[in-house]
Amino acid sequence: MEETSNSPLWRYTSMKVGGEARQLFLPTHAEDLVALIERLKREGQPWHVLGGGSNMLISSDGVDGAVIRMTQMTSLTNPEADLLEADAGTRLPHLAKFAASLGLSGLEFAVGIPGTVGGAVVMNAGAHGSCMSNVLESATVANAESGQVETLTNEQLKFQYRSSAIDPSKHIVLSARLRMRPDEASKIQAKTRENEEYRWRTQPLGWPNLGSTFKNPEPTRSAGFLLDQSGAKELKEGHAAVSAVHANFVINLGGAHTNEILQLLRRMQATVQEKYQIRLHPEWKTLGRFGELEREIWNGNQ
Ligand SMILES: Cc1cc2nc3c(=O)[nH]c(=O)nc-3n(C[C@H](O)[C@H](O)[C@H](O)COP(=O)(O)OP(=O)(O)OC[C@H]3O[C@@H](n4cnc5c(N)ncnc54)[C@H](O)[C@@H]3O)c2cc1C
Incomplete structure (x- = not known):
């Protein structure tokens, strides 16, 4: 099993954002993984699981503990x-x-x-x-x-x-x-x-992103539609922007920091709240060191 220290995690998410993990493990078999969990438990180390990183916002300030990346188990x-x-x-x-x-x-x-x-x-x-x-x-x-x-x-x-x-x-x-x-x-x-x-045809595939940012609040009203109608496609924070192709996609214009992405998410929520009185809940998961703003955005999420 591959094991590295102080690994930059931006490489392993489709948003291309993320600081370092103290340790990164890439198990290749189920037995490796079970033994690894026992070892980390014995050492009292916190750990987190990462798949393809296509739905995970990883903090630019890094992650405490070990990250277990599952992409080598491919039978x-x-x-x-x-x-x-x-x-x-x-x-x-x-x-x-x-x-x-x-x-x-x-x-x-x-x-x-x-x-x-x-x-x-x-x-x-x-x-x-x-x-x-x-x-x-x-x-x-x-x-x-x-x-x-x-x-x-x-x-x-x-x-x-x-x-x-x-x-x-x-x-x-x-x-x-x-x-x-x-x-x-x-x-x-x-x-x-x-x-x-x-x-x-319908997604900004040329830019790093994490797919849909928010869940659809109702089956008949998509988050993309509500964001589009609220004018969210105009929103931008530093190196992060709402895609002009799809209003529920946030794109990394290059070198975005997670603080910029969180500020943008807060503004996207606020525009829909103001126009429709609907609170959007993020579909993304988060990993690593975040502060109050992340808790505020994810507050009440299922
Ligand atoms: C361009 C684009 C388009 C997308 N389109 C869609 C779409 O149409 N529909 C859709 O549903 N999603 C879509 N997504 C989001 C994403 O691809 C899905 O949510 C996908 O299922 C996430 O898988 P992942 O392996 O990347 O998980 P990650 O992002 O790595 O992790 C997501 C969550 O799963 C957990 N996890 C991952 N692997 C394991 C494991 N083996 N055991 C336990 N927990 C684990 C993580 O801890 C985290 O909580 C899109 C994303 C992008 C970038």
Whole structure:
């Protein structure tokens, strides 16, 4: 298992922002990870789990304790005709294309989501009218409290809109079993390609970002629509700006500091609050040393 000290974390998030972690670990197997958790517990070191870093705002002031990055655990198999088994570090675009090539339907929605399977289970990632909970049969997790490896069923994971019962400070997703629907490969591949091309047209893919900033407050009213109508596309703070392509995307114009990003989020919330009296709640997770402003923005988040 790779282990480094004082690692700059900006490299490992799609926002390209983040200070150092005292230690960074990259486990390659479930056994490595379980042993690592036991070791960190013995040493009394706090630890945090990072997947693809595509939904995680990492403080520019760094992170206390160890960071465990799951992206080296990437085994992907097809043990039964309609079943896929993917390790936590498998990237969703790769998984979606693999499924399509085998004539397995159900993951066409995931092709444009740049996270890992572990992060997607935690977040119940979704797009194009579907989400992980529609295909996930069970997840294997390491329980950091008991030291045991457990299998949690779809029902036990209590999926909701962009959330699950998994608390990454206690449970680390090791792998997932995905139950698929066999269909014509060419049809599935065409749908997968269509979803991928839709992303290129509608998202600011050239700029570092973390996808949707805020959750949709209601299924019929998207955060992007409310922000757009409130004039949020004009907002900018230092090196961070609201994308001109999609009002629910914040982009790093180069060298943004998390203080600038937080100031921008506060202003985005305020514009929608003022026009619609609706409070937007962030979809992103945060990691590292933050102050009062972060607590204020995330206050009341589910
Ligand atoms: C351009 C772009 C487009 C996006 N589009 C979408 C979209 O359409 N739909 C959508 O839902 N999301 C979207 N996202 C957000 C993001 O890709 C998803 O939320 C994704 O599921 C996050 O996965 P990750 O591996 O990057 O997780 P991270 O950002 O690394 O972590 C997210 C959370 O999961 C936890 N976590 C990660 N891995 C594990 C693990 N193995 N075990 C336990 N906890 C873990 C972390 O601790 C953190 O709490 C987009 C992001 C970008 C940048």
